Amino acid sequence: MFDIIKKSDLVMLLISDAAQAALYKDIFAAMKPGATLGLSHGFLLGYLESIGESFPEDMDVIAVCPKGMGPSVRRLYEQGKEVNGAGINASFAVHQNKSGKASELALGWGVALGSPFMFETTLTSEYKSDIYGERGILLGAVHGIVESLYRRYQRQGMSAEQAFVETCESITGKITKIISTKGIKAVYDGLSSEDKEIFKQAYSASYMPAKEILQEIYDEVSSGNEIRTVIMHGKRINKFPVGKIDGTDTWKVGEKVRAERDEENIPLNPFTAGVYVATMMAQIDVLLEAGHPYSEVVNESVIEAVDSLCPYMHYRGVAFMVDNCSFTAKTGSRKWAPRFDYILEQLAYTAVDNGKPVNEDLITAFENHKVHEAVTECCKLRPTVDISVSSASSTKEIVID
Numbered sequence: 001m002f003d004i005i006k007k008s009d010l011v012m013l014l015i016s017d018a019a020q021a022a023l024y025k026d027i028f029a030a031m032k033p034g035a036t037l038g039l040s041h042g043f044l045l046g047y048l049e050s051i052g053e054s055f056p057e058d059m060d061v062i063a064v065c066p067k068g069m070g071p072s073v074r075r076l077y078e079q080g081k082e083v084n085g086a087g088i089n090a091s092f093a094v095h096q097n098k099s100g101k102a103s104e105l106a107l108g109w110g111v112a113l114g115s116p117f118m119f120e121t122t123l124t125s126e127y128k129s130d131i132y133g134e135r136g137i138l139l140g141a142v143h144g145i146v147e148s149l150y151r152r153y154q155r156q157g158m159s160a161e162q163a164f165v166e167t168c169e170s171i172t173g174k175i176t177k178i179i180s181t182k183g184i185k186a187v188y189d190g191l192s193s194e195d196k197e198i199f200k201q202a203y204s205a206s207y208m209p210a211k212e213i214l215q216e217i218y219d220e221v222s223s224g225n226e227i228r229t230v231i232m233h234g235k236r237i238n239k240f241p242v243g244k245i246d247g248t249d250t251w252k253v254g255e256k257v258r259a260e261r262d263e264e265n266i267p268l269n270p271f272t273a274g275v276y277v278a279t280m281m282a283q284i285d286v287l288l289e290a291g292h293p294y295s296e297v298v299n300e301s302v303i304e305a306v307d308s309l310c311p312y313m314h315y316r317g318v319a320f321m322v323d324n325c326s327f328t329a330k331t332g333s334r335k336w337a338p339r340f341d342y343i344l345e346q347l348a349y350t351a352v353d354n355g356k357p358v359n360e361d362l363i364t365a366f367e368n369h370k371v372h373e374a375v376t377e378c379c380k381l382r383p384t385v386d387i388s389v390s391s392a393s394s395t396k397e398i399v400i401d
Contacts, residue, residue: 005030017328018234020044031288034098036060036105042127043227043328045095049124050224060108061095063123065130067299067324068308069325069385076203077114087114088308091296095123101241117381119295129292133300134222135332136214136283137276137327143318143333144340145275150182150250152349160253166269168254172314175273176306183375184280184302185367187273195270202274204358205351206347208229209343211282217336218286226332233331242322242330246384250317258317275344277366279303284371294374302375 005011011031013020020027024044031037037046039061048054055061066073068088076088090113092106103179109116121129134140153163188199213266220226245251280301287297313321322333 017043039063042123046127060102063093064109066090067304073105090115093123129300134329135336140333140336143337145257148341170269174268176310180306198270199274202271203278206278209347210279246319
């Protein structure tokens with residue numbers, strides 16, 4: 001690897017985050033003067049900042065960050081050979097511009113990835129929103145929501161299979177598909193009057209508990225604590241290998257439900273929708289309050305969820321995603337999903353069961369939120385096709401045994 005680095009004008013550093021943290025000094029030393037360092041997200045910057053170091057000043061540092069996991073990037077690129085504009089959108093950042101041509105190089109890289117649209121950000125803003133997002137609605141939060149509602153619906157008398165359908169299937173097979181093409185508010189607008197009241201109960205009760213956890217996650221990422229968690233976990237991995245989560249009742253029932261799925265008749269459960277949308281909106285608000293631009297907020301909280309990750313969750317299951325995502329995402333999801341599970345169980349659902357009135361101010365804020373306009377515009381920029389998760393592909397999808 002280092003022999004190639006010494007000869008390269010552009011070093012695309014796509015090894016794992018933990019490997020970057022372990023090898024960055026050797027990589028920097030091997031790069032020739034004037035070379036460009038290319039990153040696919042900003043973890044390395046966050047790590048360097050957490051230990052008081054920085055990139056060498058004699059190089060360009062750029063990032064092109066597709067809004068989805070590796071297999072989805074490749075699959076949509078391949079679909080783009082047949083359908084124009086079928087690639088996955090990306091952000092780009094220029095952290096150092098020694099040559100004066102770093103922006104052009106980043107944009108050219110994005111075009112080569114097949115990204116139909118790219119939005120500018122900073123490397124700092126990218127890593128904070130990215131690491132935060134995967135611990136939230138992209139992965140960790142949806143895991144916690146499904147676990148908590150699956151138990152709740154069974155207590156209310158549903159069979160295990162129906163409870164899974166009304167939770168996970170409703171999210172990945174109905175709710176997120178509406179958001180993908182019509183926006184977040186369309187989920188609410190499409191409900192009957194009776195179901196809107198159920199949605200409002202769930203939303204009102206879930207928004208603040210979810211936001212409490214999401215704010216904590218953002219603070220942990222911003223402070224460098226979450227990055228240190230990933231690094232320390234990596235150092236323990238040989239002694240304590242990461243196990244799989246797909247052996248529990250929830251996910252075993254999910255396998256059965258997927259095998260017998262009737263795609264056309266997946267329900268939109270209004271209570272599930274209220275909890276999921278409240279968590280998504282809380283994630284959006286934490287990012288906006290931290291000063292992130294709408295383009296980044298929408299992509300990290302909405303577009304990546306509904307156009308990249310949830311289609312895979314629908315095809316293979318949430319547990320499969322947790323077990324087979326990147327080490328950084330897996331570490332965060334497994335750490336924070338139980339927190340979402342517990343706080344919704346302890347604060348949100350008990351509020352509904354105890355008859356706590358709907359907070360109409362929260363509902364009004366949701367209905368009139370400026371993000372809906374931004375999401376509507378981003379829906380116009382979505383890939384021209386749905387991602388093909390089951391067709392043949394040249395991408396190597398590593399599955400953990």
